[in-house]
Amino acid sequence: MDKKVSVKVCLGTTCFVMGSANLQELIELVPKKYGDRVDVSGVPCLGLCSIDWEFSKAPYVKVDDEVIKEATVEKVLAAIEKKLK
Amino acid sequence: MSMNSTPKQTSHLKREILVRLIKAYLSDNFAENTRLIPYAMRPKGSEVPYRCCIHKERAILRDRTVAGLGMSIEEADDSTLLSTLAEESLKREEPEKNPLTVLTTACKGCVPSRIYVTDLCQGCVARPCINTCKFGAISIQNGKSVIDPEKCKNCGMCVQVCPYQAITKIIVPCENACPVGAIAKDEDGYAKIDFEKCISCGKCVAACPFGAVHEKSQIIDILKNVKAGKKVIAMVAPAIMGQLPCKPAQLKEAIMKLGFADVYEVAQGADVTTKTEAKEFEERLEAGAEFMTTSCCAGYNELVEKHIPEMKPFRSDTKTPLYYTAEIVKKEHPDAVTVFFSPCNAKRKEAMQNPNVDFVLNYEELGAWFVALGVQVSECGEVQFKTEASAEARNYAVTGGVAKAVQTMLPEHLPTYPVVINGLDKQSIRDLKKYAKNGVCELGNLIEVMACPGGCLGGNGTVNAYKQALKQLTGYVNESKPLVNEEEHIEK
Numbered sequence: 001m002d003k004k005v006s007v008k009v010c011l012g013t014t015c016f017v018m019g020s021a022n023l024q025e026l027i028e029l030v031p032k033k034y035g036d037r038v039d040v041s042g043v044p045c046l047g048l049c050s051i052d053w054e055f056s057k058a059p060y061v062k063v064d065d066e067v068i069k070e071a072t073v074e075k076v077l078a079a080i081e082k083k084l085k
Numbered sequence: 086m087s088m089n090s091t092p093k094q095t096s097h098l099k100r101e102i103l104v105r106l107i108k109a110y111l112s113d114n115f116a117e118n119t120r121l122i123p124y125a126m127r128p129k130g131s132e133v134p135y136r137c138c139i140h141k142e143r144a145i146l147r148d149r150t151v152a153g154l155g156m157s158i159e160e161a162d163d164s165t166l167l168s169t170l171a172e173e174s175l176k177r178e179e180p181e182k183n184p185l186t187v188l189t190t191a192c193k194g195c196v197p198s199r200i201y202v203t204d205l206c207q208g209c210v211a212r213p214c215i216n217t218c219k220f221g222a223i224s225i226q227n228g229k230s231v232i233d234p235e236k237c238k239n240c241g242m243c244v245q246v247c248p249y250q251a252i253t254k255i256i257v258p259c260e261n262a263c264p265v266g267a268i269a270k271d272e273d274g275y276a277k278i279d280f281e282k283c284i285s286c287g288k289c290v291a292a293c294p295f296g297a298v299h300e301k302s303q304i305i306d307i308l309k310n311v312k313a314g315k316k317v318i319a320m321v322a323p324a325i326m327g328q329l330p331c332k333p334a335q336l337k338e339a340i341m342k343l344g345f346a347d348v349y350e351v352a353q354g355a356d357v358t359t360k361t362e363a364k365e366f367e368e369r370l371e372a373g374a375e376f377m378t379t380s381c382c383a384g385y386n387e388l389v390e391k392h393i394p395e396m397k398p399f400r401s402d403t404k405t406p407l408y409y410t411a412e413i414v415k416k417e418h419p420d421a422v423t424v425f426f427s428p429c430n431a432k433r434k435e436a437m438q439n440p441n442v443d444f445v446l447n448y449e450e451l452g453a454w455f456v457a458l459g460v461q462v463s464e465c466g467e468v469q470f471k472t473e474a475s476a477e478a479r480n481y482a483v484t485g486g487v488a489k490a491v492q493t494m495l496p497e498h499l500p501t502y503p504v505v506i507n508g509l510d511k512q513s514i515r516d517l518k519k520y521a522k523n524g525v526c527e528l529g530n531l532i533e534v535m536a537c538p539g540g541c542l543g544g545n546g547t548v549n550a551y552k553q554a555l556k557q558l559t560g561y562v563n564e565s566k567p568l569v570n571e572e573e574h575i576e577k
Binding site: 011016020022023050055056 | 097329452454462550552
């Protein structure tokens with residue numbers, strides 16, 4: 001059986017303010033679209049914004065080990081599609 | 086109806102500037118670091134995501150920073166350095182009067198609002214567009230319909246009758262969103278706000294896809310008072326409880342980490358509003374009134390003042406939750422500087438009219454402040470408010486919540502029929518005018534008016550998506566104590 005894709009939406013304060021508030025819809029949308037092939041969850045701060053004060057690249061989402069900067073719903077879905085191929 | 090659910094790159098830009106501005110203020114060289122903001126955001130050789138070239142990108146970021154400094158972009162001279170403006174911003178004693186400002190270089194992109202025949206026109210034989218146009222504005226050229234802009238009155242009849250849906254109305258988003266016709270493109274093609282008409286509702290801020298309409302931020306004024314060691318007290322609107330990724334009880338500590346001396350829930354004042362308004366409603370009905378409207382929404386209050394004065398006799402005389410809260414705070418702390426944490430722009434106007442409210446901070450600005458200081462809200466401790474507000478008061482932020490609260494305080498025998506105006510637009514304003522003119526509303530007698538769809542949670546200064554915000558806030562409401570009708574208790 002194929003390995004599950006893991007999607008972590010950072011809900012730390014910085015990511016939330018810079019846009020992950022609007023990525024929360026992924027948490028409902030992804031299971032509807034991909035069933036149990038993808039695990040999606042909102043997680044506490046991933047610590048990515050504190051590297052070189054990169055808050056301007058927030059919000060961050062991790063799809064498996066891939067870090068998506070300035071994440072949008074479209075970017076995340078595209079990354080999931082790539083992993084599932 | 087849009088309810089702050091569409092993620093926008095313009096919000097990201099505005100918030101990034103606010104974070105950098107706060108950082109600059111807290112650094113040892115505010116003026117110089119403010120001047121550098123456009124360069125830090127678009128350094129030499131960086132890609133140009135939105136505009137024609139890096140210079141225009143920087144020029145626009147510079148103008149956005151002017152709004153962040155709380156100044157009018159229209160009035161600021163292009164040749165004045167941001168560093169000079171930053172220093173000037175420190176000198177003012179109170180915020181500038183009109184709370185909105187338009188970045189005209191960003192807004193040039195819109196085509197003027199008009200009716201337009203698209204390529205889908207089949208040049209049909211029936212020609213319903215020509216037959217239906219009362220102004221003779223449509224003719225056939227090269228086998229297709231063409232509209233003469235000189236004759237067209239934008240009535241939209243041709244749009245409705247075209248069997249191919251080939252005719253469309255091109256809209257200017259800000260003009261289309263404004264419920265009172267206060268923003269329009271001037272002869273140069275730039276959007277301009279008519280402040281005589283503007284009700285400060287903030288719908289244009291949310292609607293503009295170029296992010297050209299800005300609130301004049303008061304963040305510098307607030308930072309200045311905190312830095313000066315003043316006793317700065319936060320008064321947080323009920324809507325805040327659904328806005329950040331933490332429990333509501335953690336917010337107090339998070340806000341105090343920014344340097345605030347204390348935090349009051351405006352829901353505390355909402356409890357006063359509920360009781361006063363219920364009593365007023367009962368008295369009015371007994372005196373023969375057919376209906377009464379609520380009076381807590383600042384956008385609606387401005388609407389009544391400027392566009393529906395005939396509604397004044399029907400609007401409740403009860404003050405807003407902010408009014409009562411600020412009164413309590415200033416009584417307990419006469420030396421305090423008060424800051425209202427607002428979900429919308431309209432409250433900036435109300436604050437300017439109330440000497441007890443010194444400044445206003447919206448949730449985008451609050452969020453930016455947390456980012457600038459690296460405050461992780463979910464790691465803050467849970468602290469109770471000195472005075473805990475009721476569940477009903479905390480629910481004021483949701484459409485229908487105010488009417489519901491008032492209803493719980495009314496005696497059962499009183500015939501109460503709540504009507505909810507869930508967002509002001511051209512239609513709901515027409516309805517309100519009709520109720521005022523006829524002195525009666527056929528739908529009910531207790532009319533709650535919210536300028537924003539969804540209530541305060543749909544305000545233009547919010548951060549969280551509406552659905553999630555509602556879920557969080559409802560959780561908080563459900564764990565709060567219900568409002569007690571003291572008079573009823575005495576009777577029993």
